[in-house]
Amino acid sequence: NAGVTQTPKFQVLKTGQSMTLQCAQDMNHEYMSWYRQDPGMGLRLIHYSVGAGITDQGEVPNGYNVSRSTTEDFPLRLLSAAPSQTSVYFCASRERGGLYNEQFFGPGTRLTVL
Amino acid sequence: AQKITQTQPGMFVQEKEAVTLDCTYDTSDQSYGLFWYKQPSSGEMIFLIYQGSYDEQNATEGRYSLNFQKARKSANLVISASQLGDSAMYFCAMREFAGGTSYGKLTFGQGTILTVHP
Numbered sequence A: 001n002a003g004v005t006q007t008p009k010f011q012v013l014k015t016g017q018s019m020t021l022q023c024a025q026d027m028n029h030e031y032m033s034w035y036r037q038d039p040g041m042g043l044r045l046i047h048y049s050v051g052a053g054i055t056d057q058g059e060v061p062n063g064y065n066v067s068r069s070t071t072e073d074f075p076l077r078l079l080s081a082a083p084s085q086t087s088v089y090f091c092a093s094r095e096r097g098g099l100y101n102e103q104f105f106g107p108g109t110r111l112t113v114l
Numbered sequence B: 001a002q003k004i005t006q007t008q009p010g011m012f013v014q015e016k017e018a019v020t021l022d023c024t025y026d027t028s029d030q031s032y033g034l035f036w037y038k039q040p041s042s043g044e045m046i047f048l049i050y051q052g053s054y055d056e057q058n059a060t061e062g063r064y065s066l067n068f069q070k071a072r073k074s075a076n077l078v079i080s081a082s083q084l085g086d087s088a089m090y091f092c093a094m095r096e097f098a099g100g101t102s103y104g105k106l107t108f109g110q111g112t113i114l115t116v117h118p
Helices: none
Strands: A004-007 A010-013 A019-025 A031-038 A042-051 A054-057 A064-066 A076-078 A087-094 A109-113 B010-014 B019-021 B032-039 B046-052 B064-069 B074-079 B088-096 B112-117
Touching: A004 A087, A010 A019, A019 A031, A019 A087, A042 A064, A042 B088, B010 B019, B019 B112, B032 B064, B032 B074, B046 B064, B046 B074, B074 B088
Parallel strands: A010 A109, B010 B112
Antiparallel strands: A004 A019, A019 A076, A031 A042, A031 A087, A042 A054, A064 A076, A087 A109, B019 B074, B032 B046, B032 B088, B064 B074, B088 B112
8 A cells, every 4th residue: 555645746836936835645544634834833734535426625725726536636736826925744544434544645746936 | 822832842851761741721611622743853743642631541652651631621741751852843733613613623732841751
C-alpha cells in the first residue's frame, strides 16, 4: 500500500495562477480531508469529503475548490492563487465512522505564491 | 474560542529524562477523541496516541502516555526516557462526535516544539 500520496511536493505560483494539488489513497477510505499548516497556527481544515460525490467546507475554505468523483482521489483546486495561500498542504484519509479511526496523512505539498 | 490550546511554544528536555507536553481542549460534546501527532523536521505527520472520552484508563503506547483529566479538559502527552529522535513538533488534536457522525475532521492545537539535548 502506498497510503496517502500527494503531488507535487513543492510548487511556486505567481499571484492569479491556478493549479490543482493532487491527493490519492489506496486504502479504500471513505473520508478524506485537506488541511493547511501555517506557522504558529497548527493545521486547519479546508475541505473534507465523506464519500464520492459528497464534499463540505471546513474552517478555511475560501479560495479553494474540491470535488470527489472517486473514492481514491480528492484534488484541491486553487482558482486564483494569492500570497495568503502560501502554506504547507496536507491531505488525509480515514475509514468511515468511529471516533478512534486513525487519520492517515500524506507527505504534504509546500506551496509558495509570489 | 480555541478548541485546542497548547500553551508551550517550545520545550527543552535532557536526553533520558521525561517531559510533559500540555494540551487543553474545549467541547460541549460528551463523545470525543483526543490525538497526539509528531511532526519531525522532515514534515510528515506521525500518529502517536489516542484517548477516547469514555476511556477510563490513560492511554499508553510504548514511551508515550496520555495524562487524561476529563474534568479539567486536559490531555497532556508524557514522553518517558527522551531520545534525540524525539526532537520534533508535537500537535494535540480533537475529533468531536458531531451530532451522531464522526467525519474526518480533526481540530489541531498550535503545536509545541520539543528539543532534546544530549
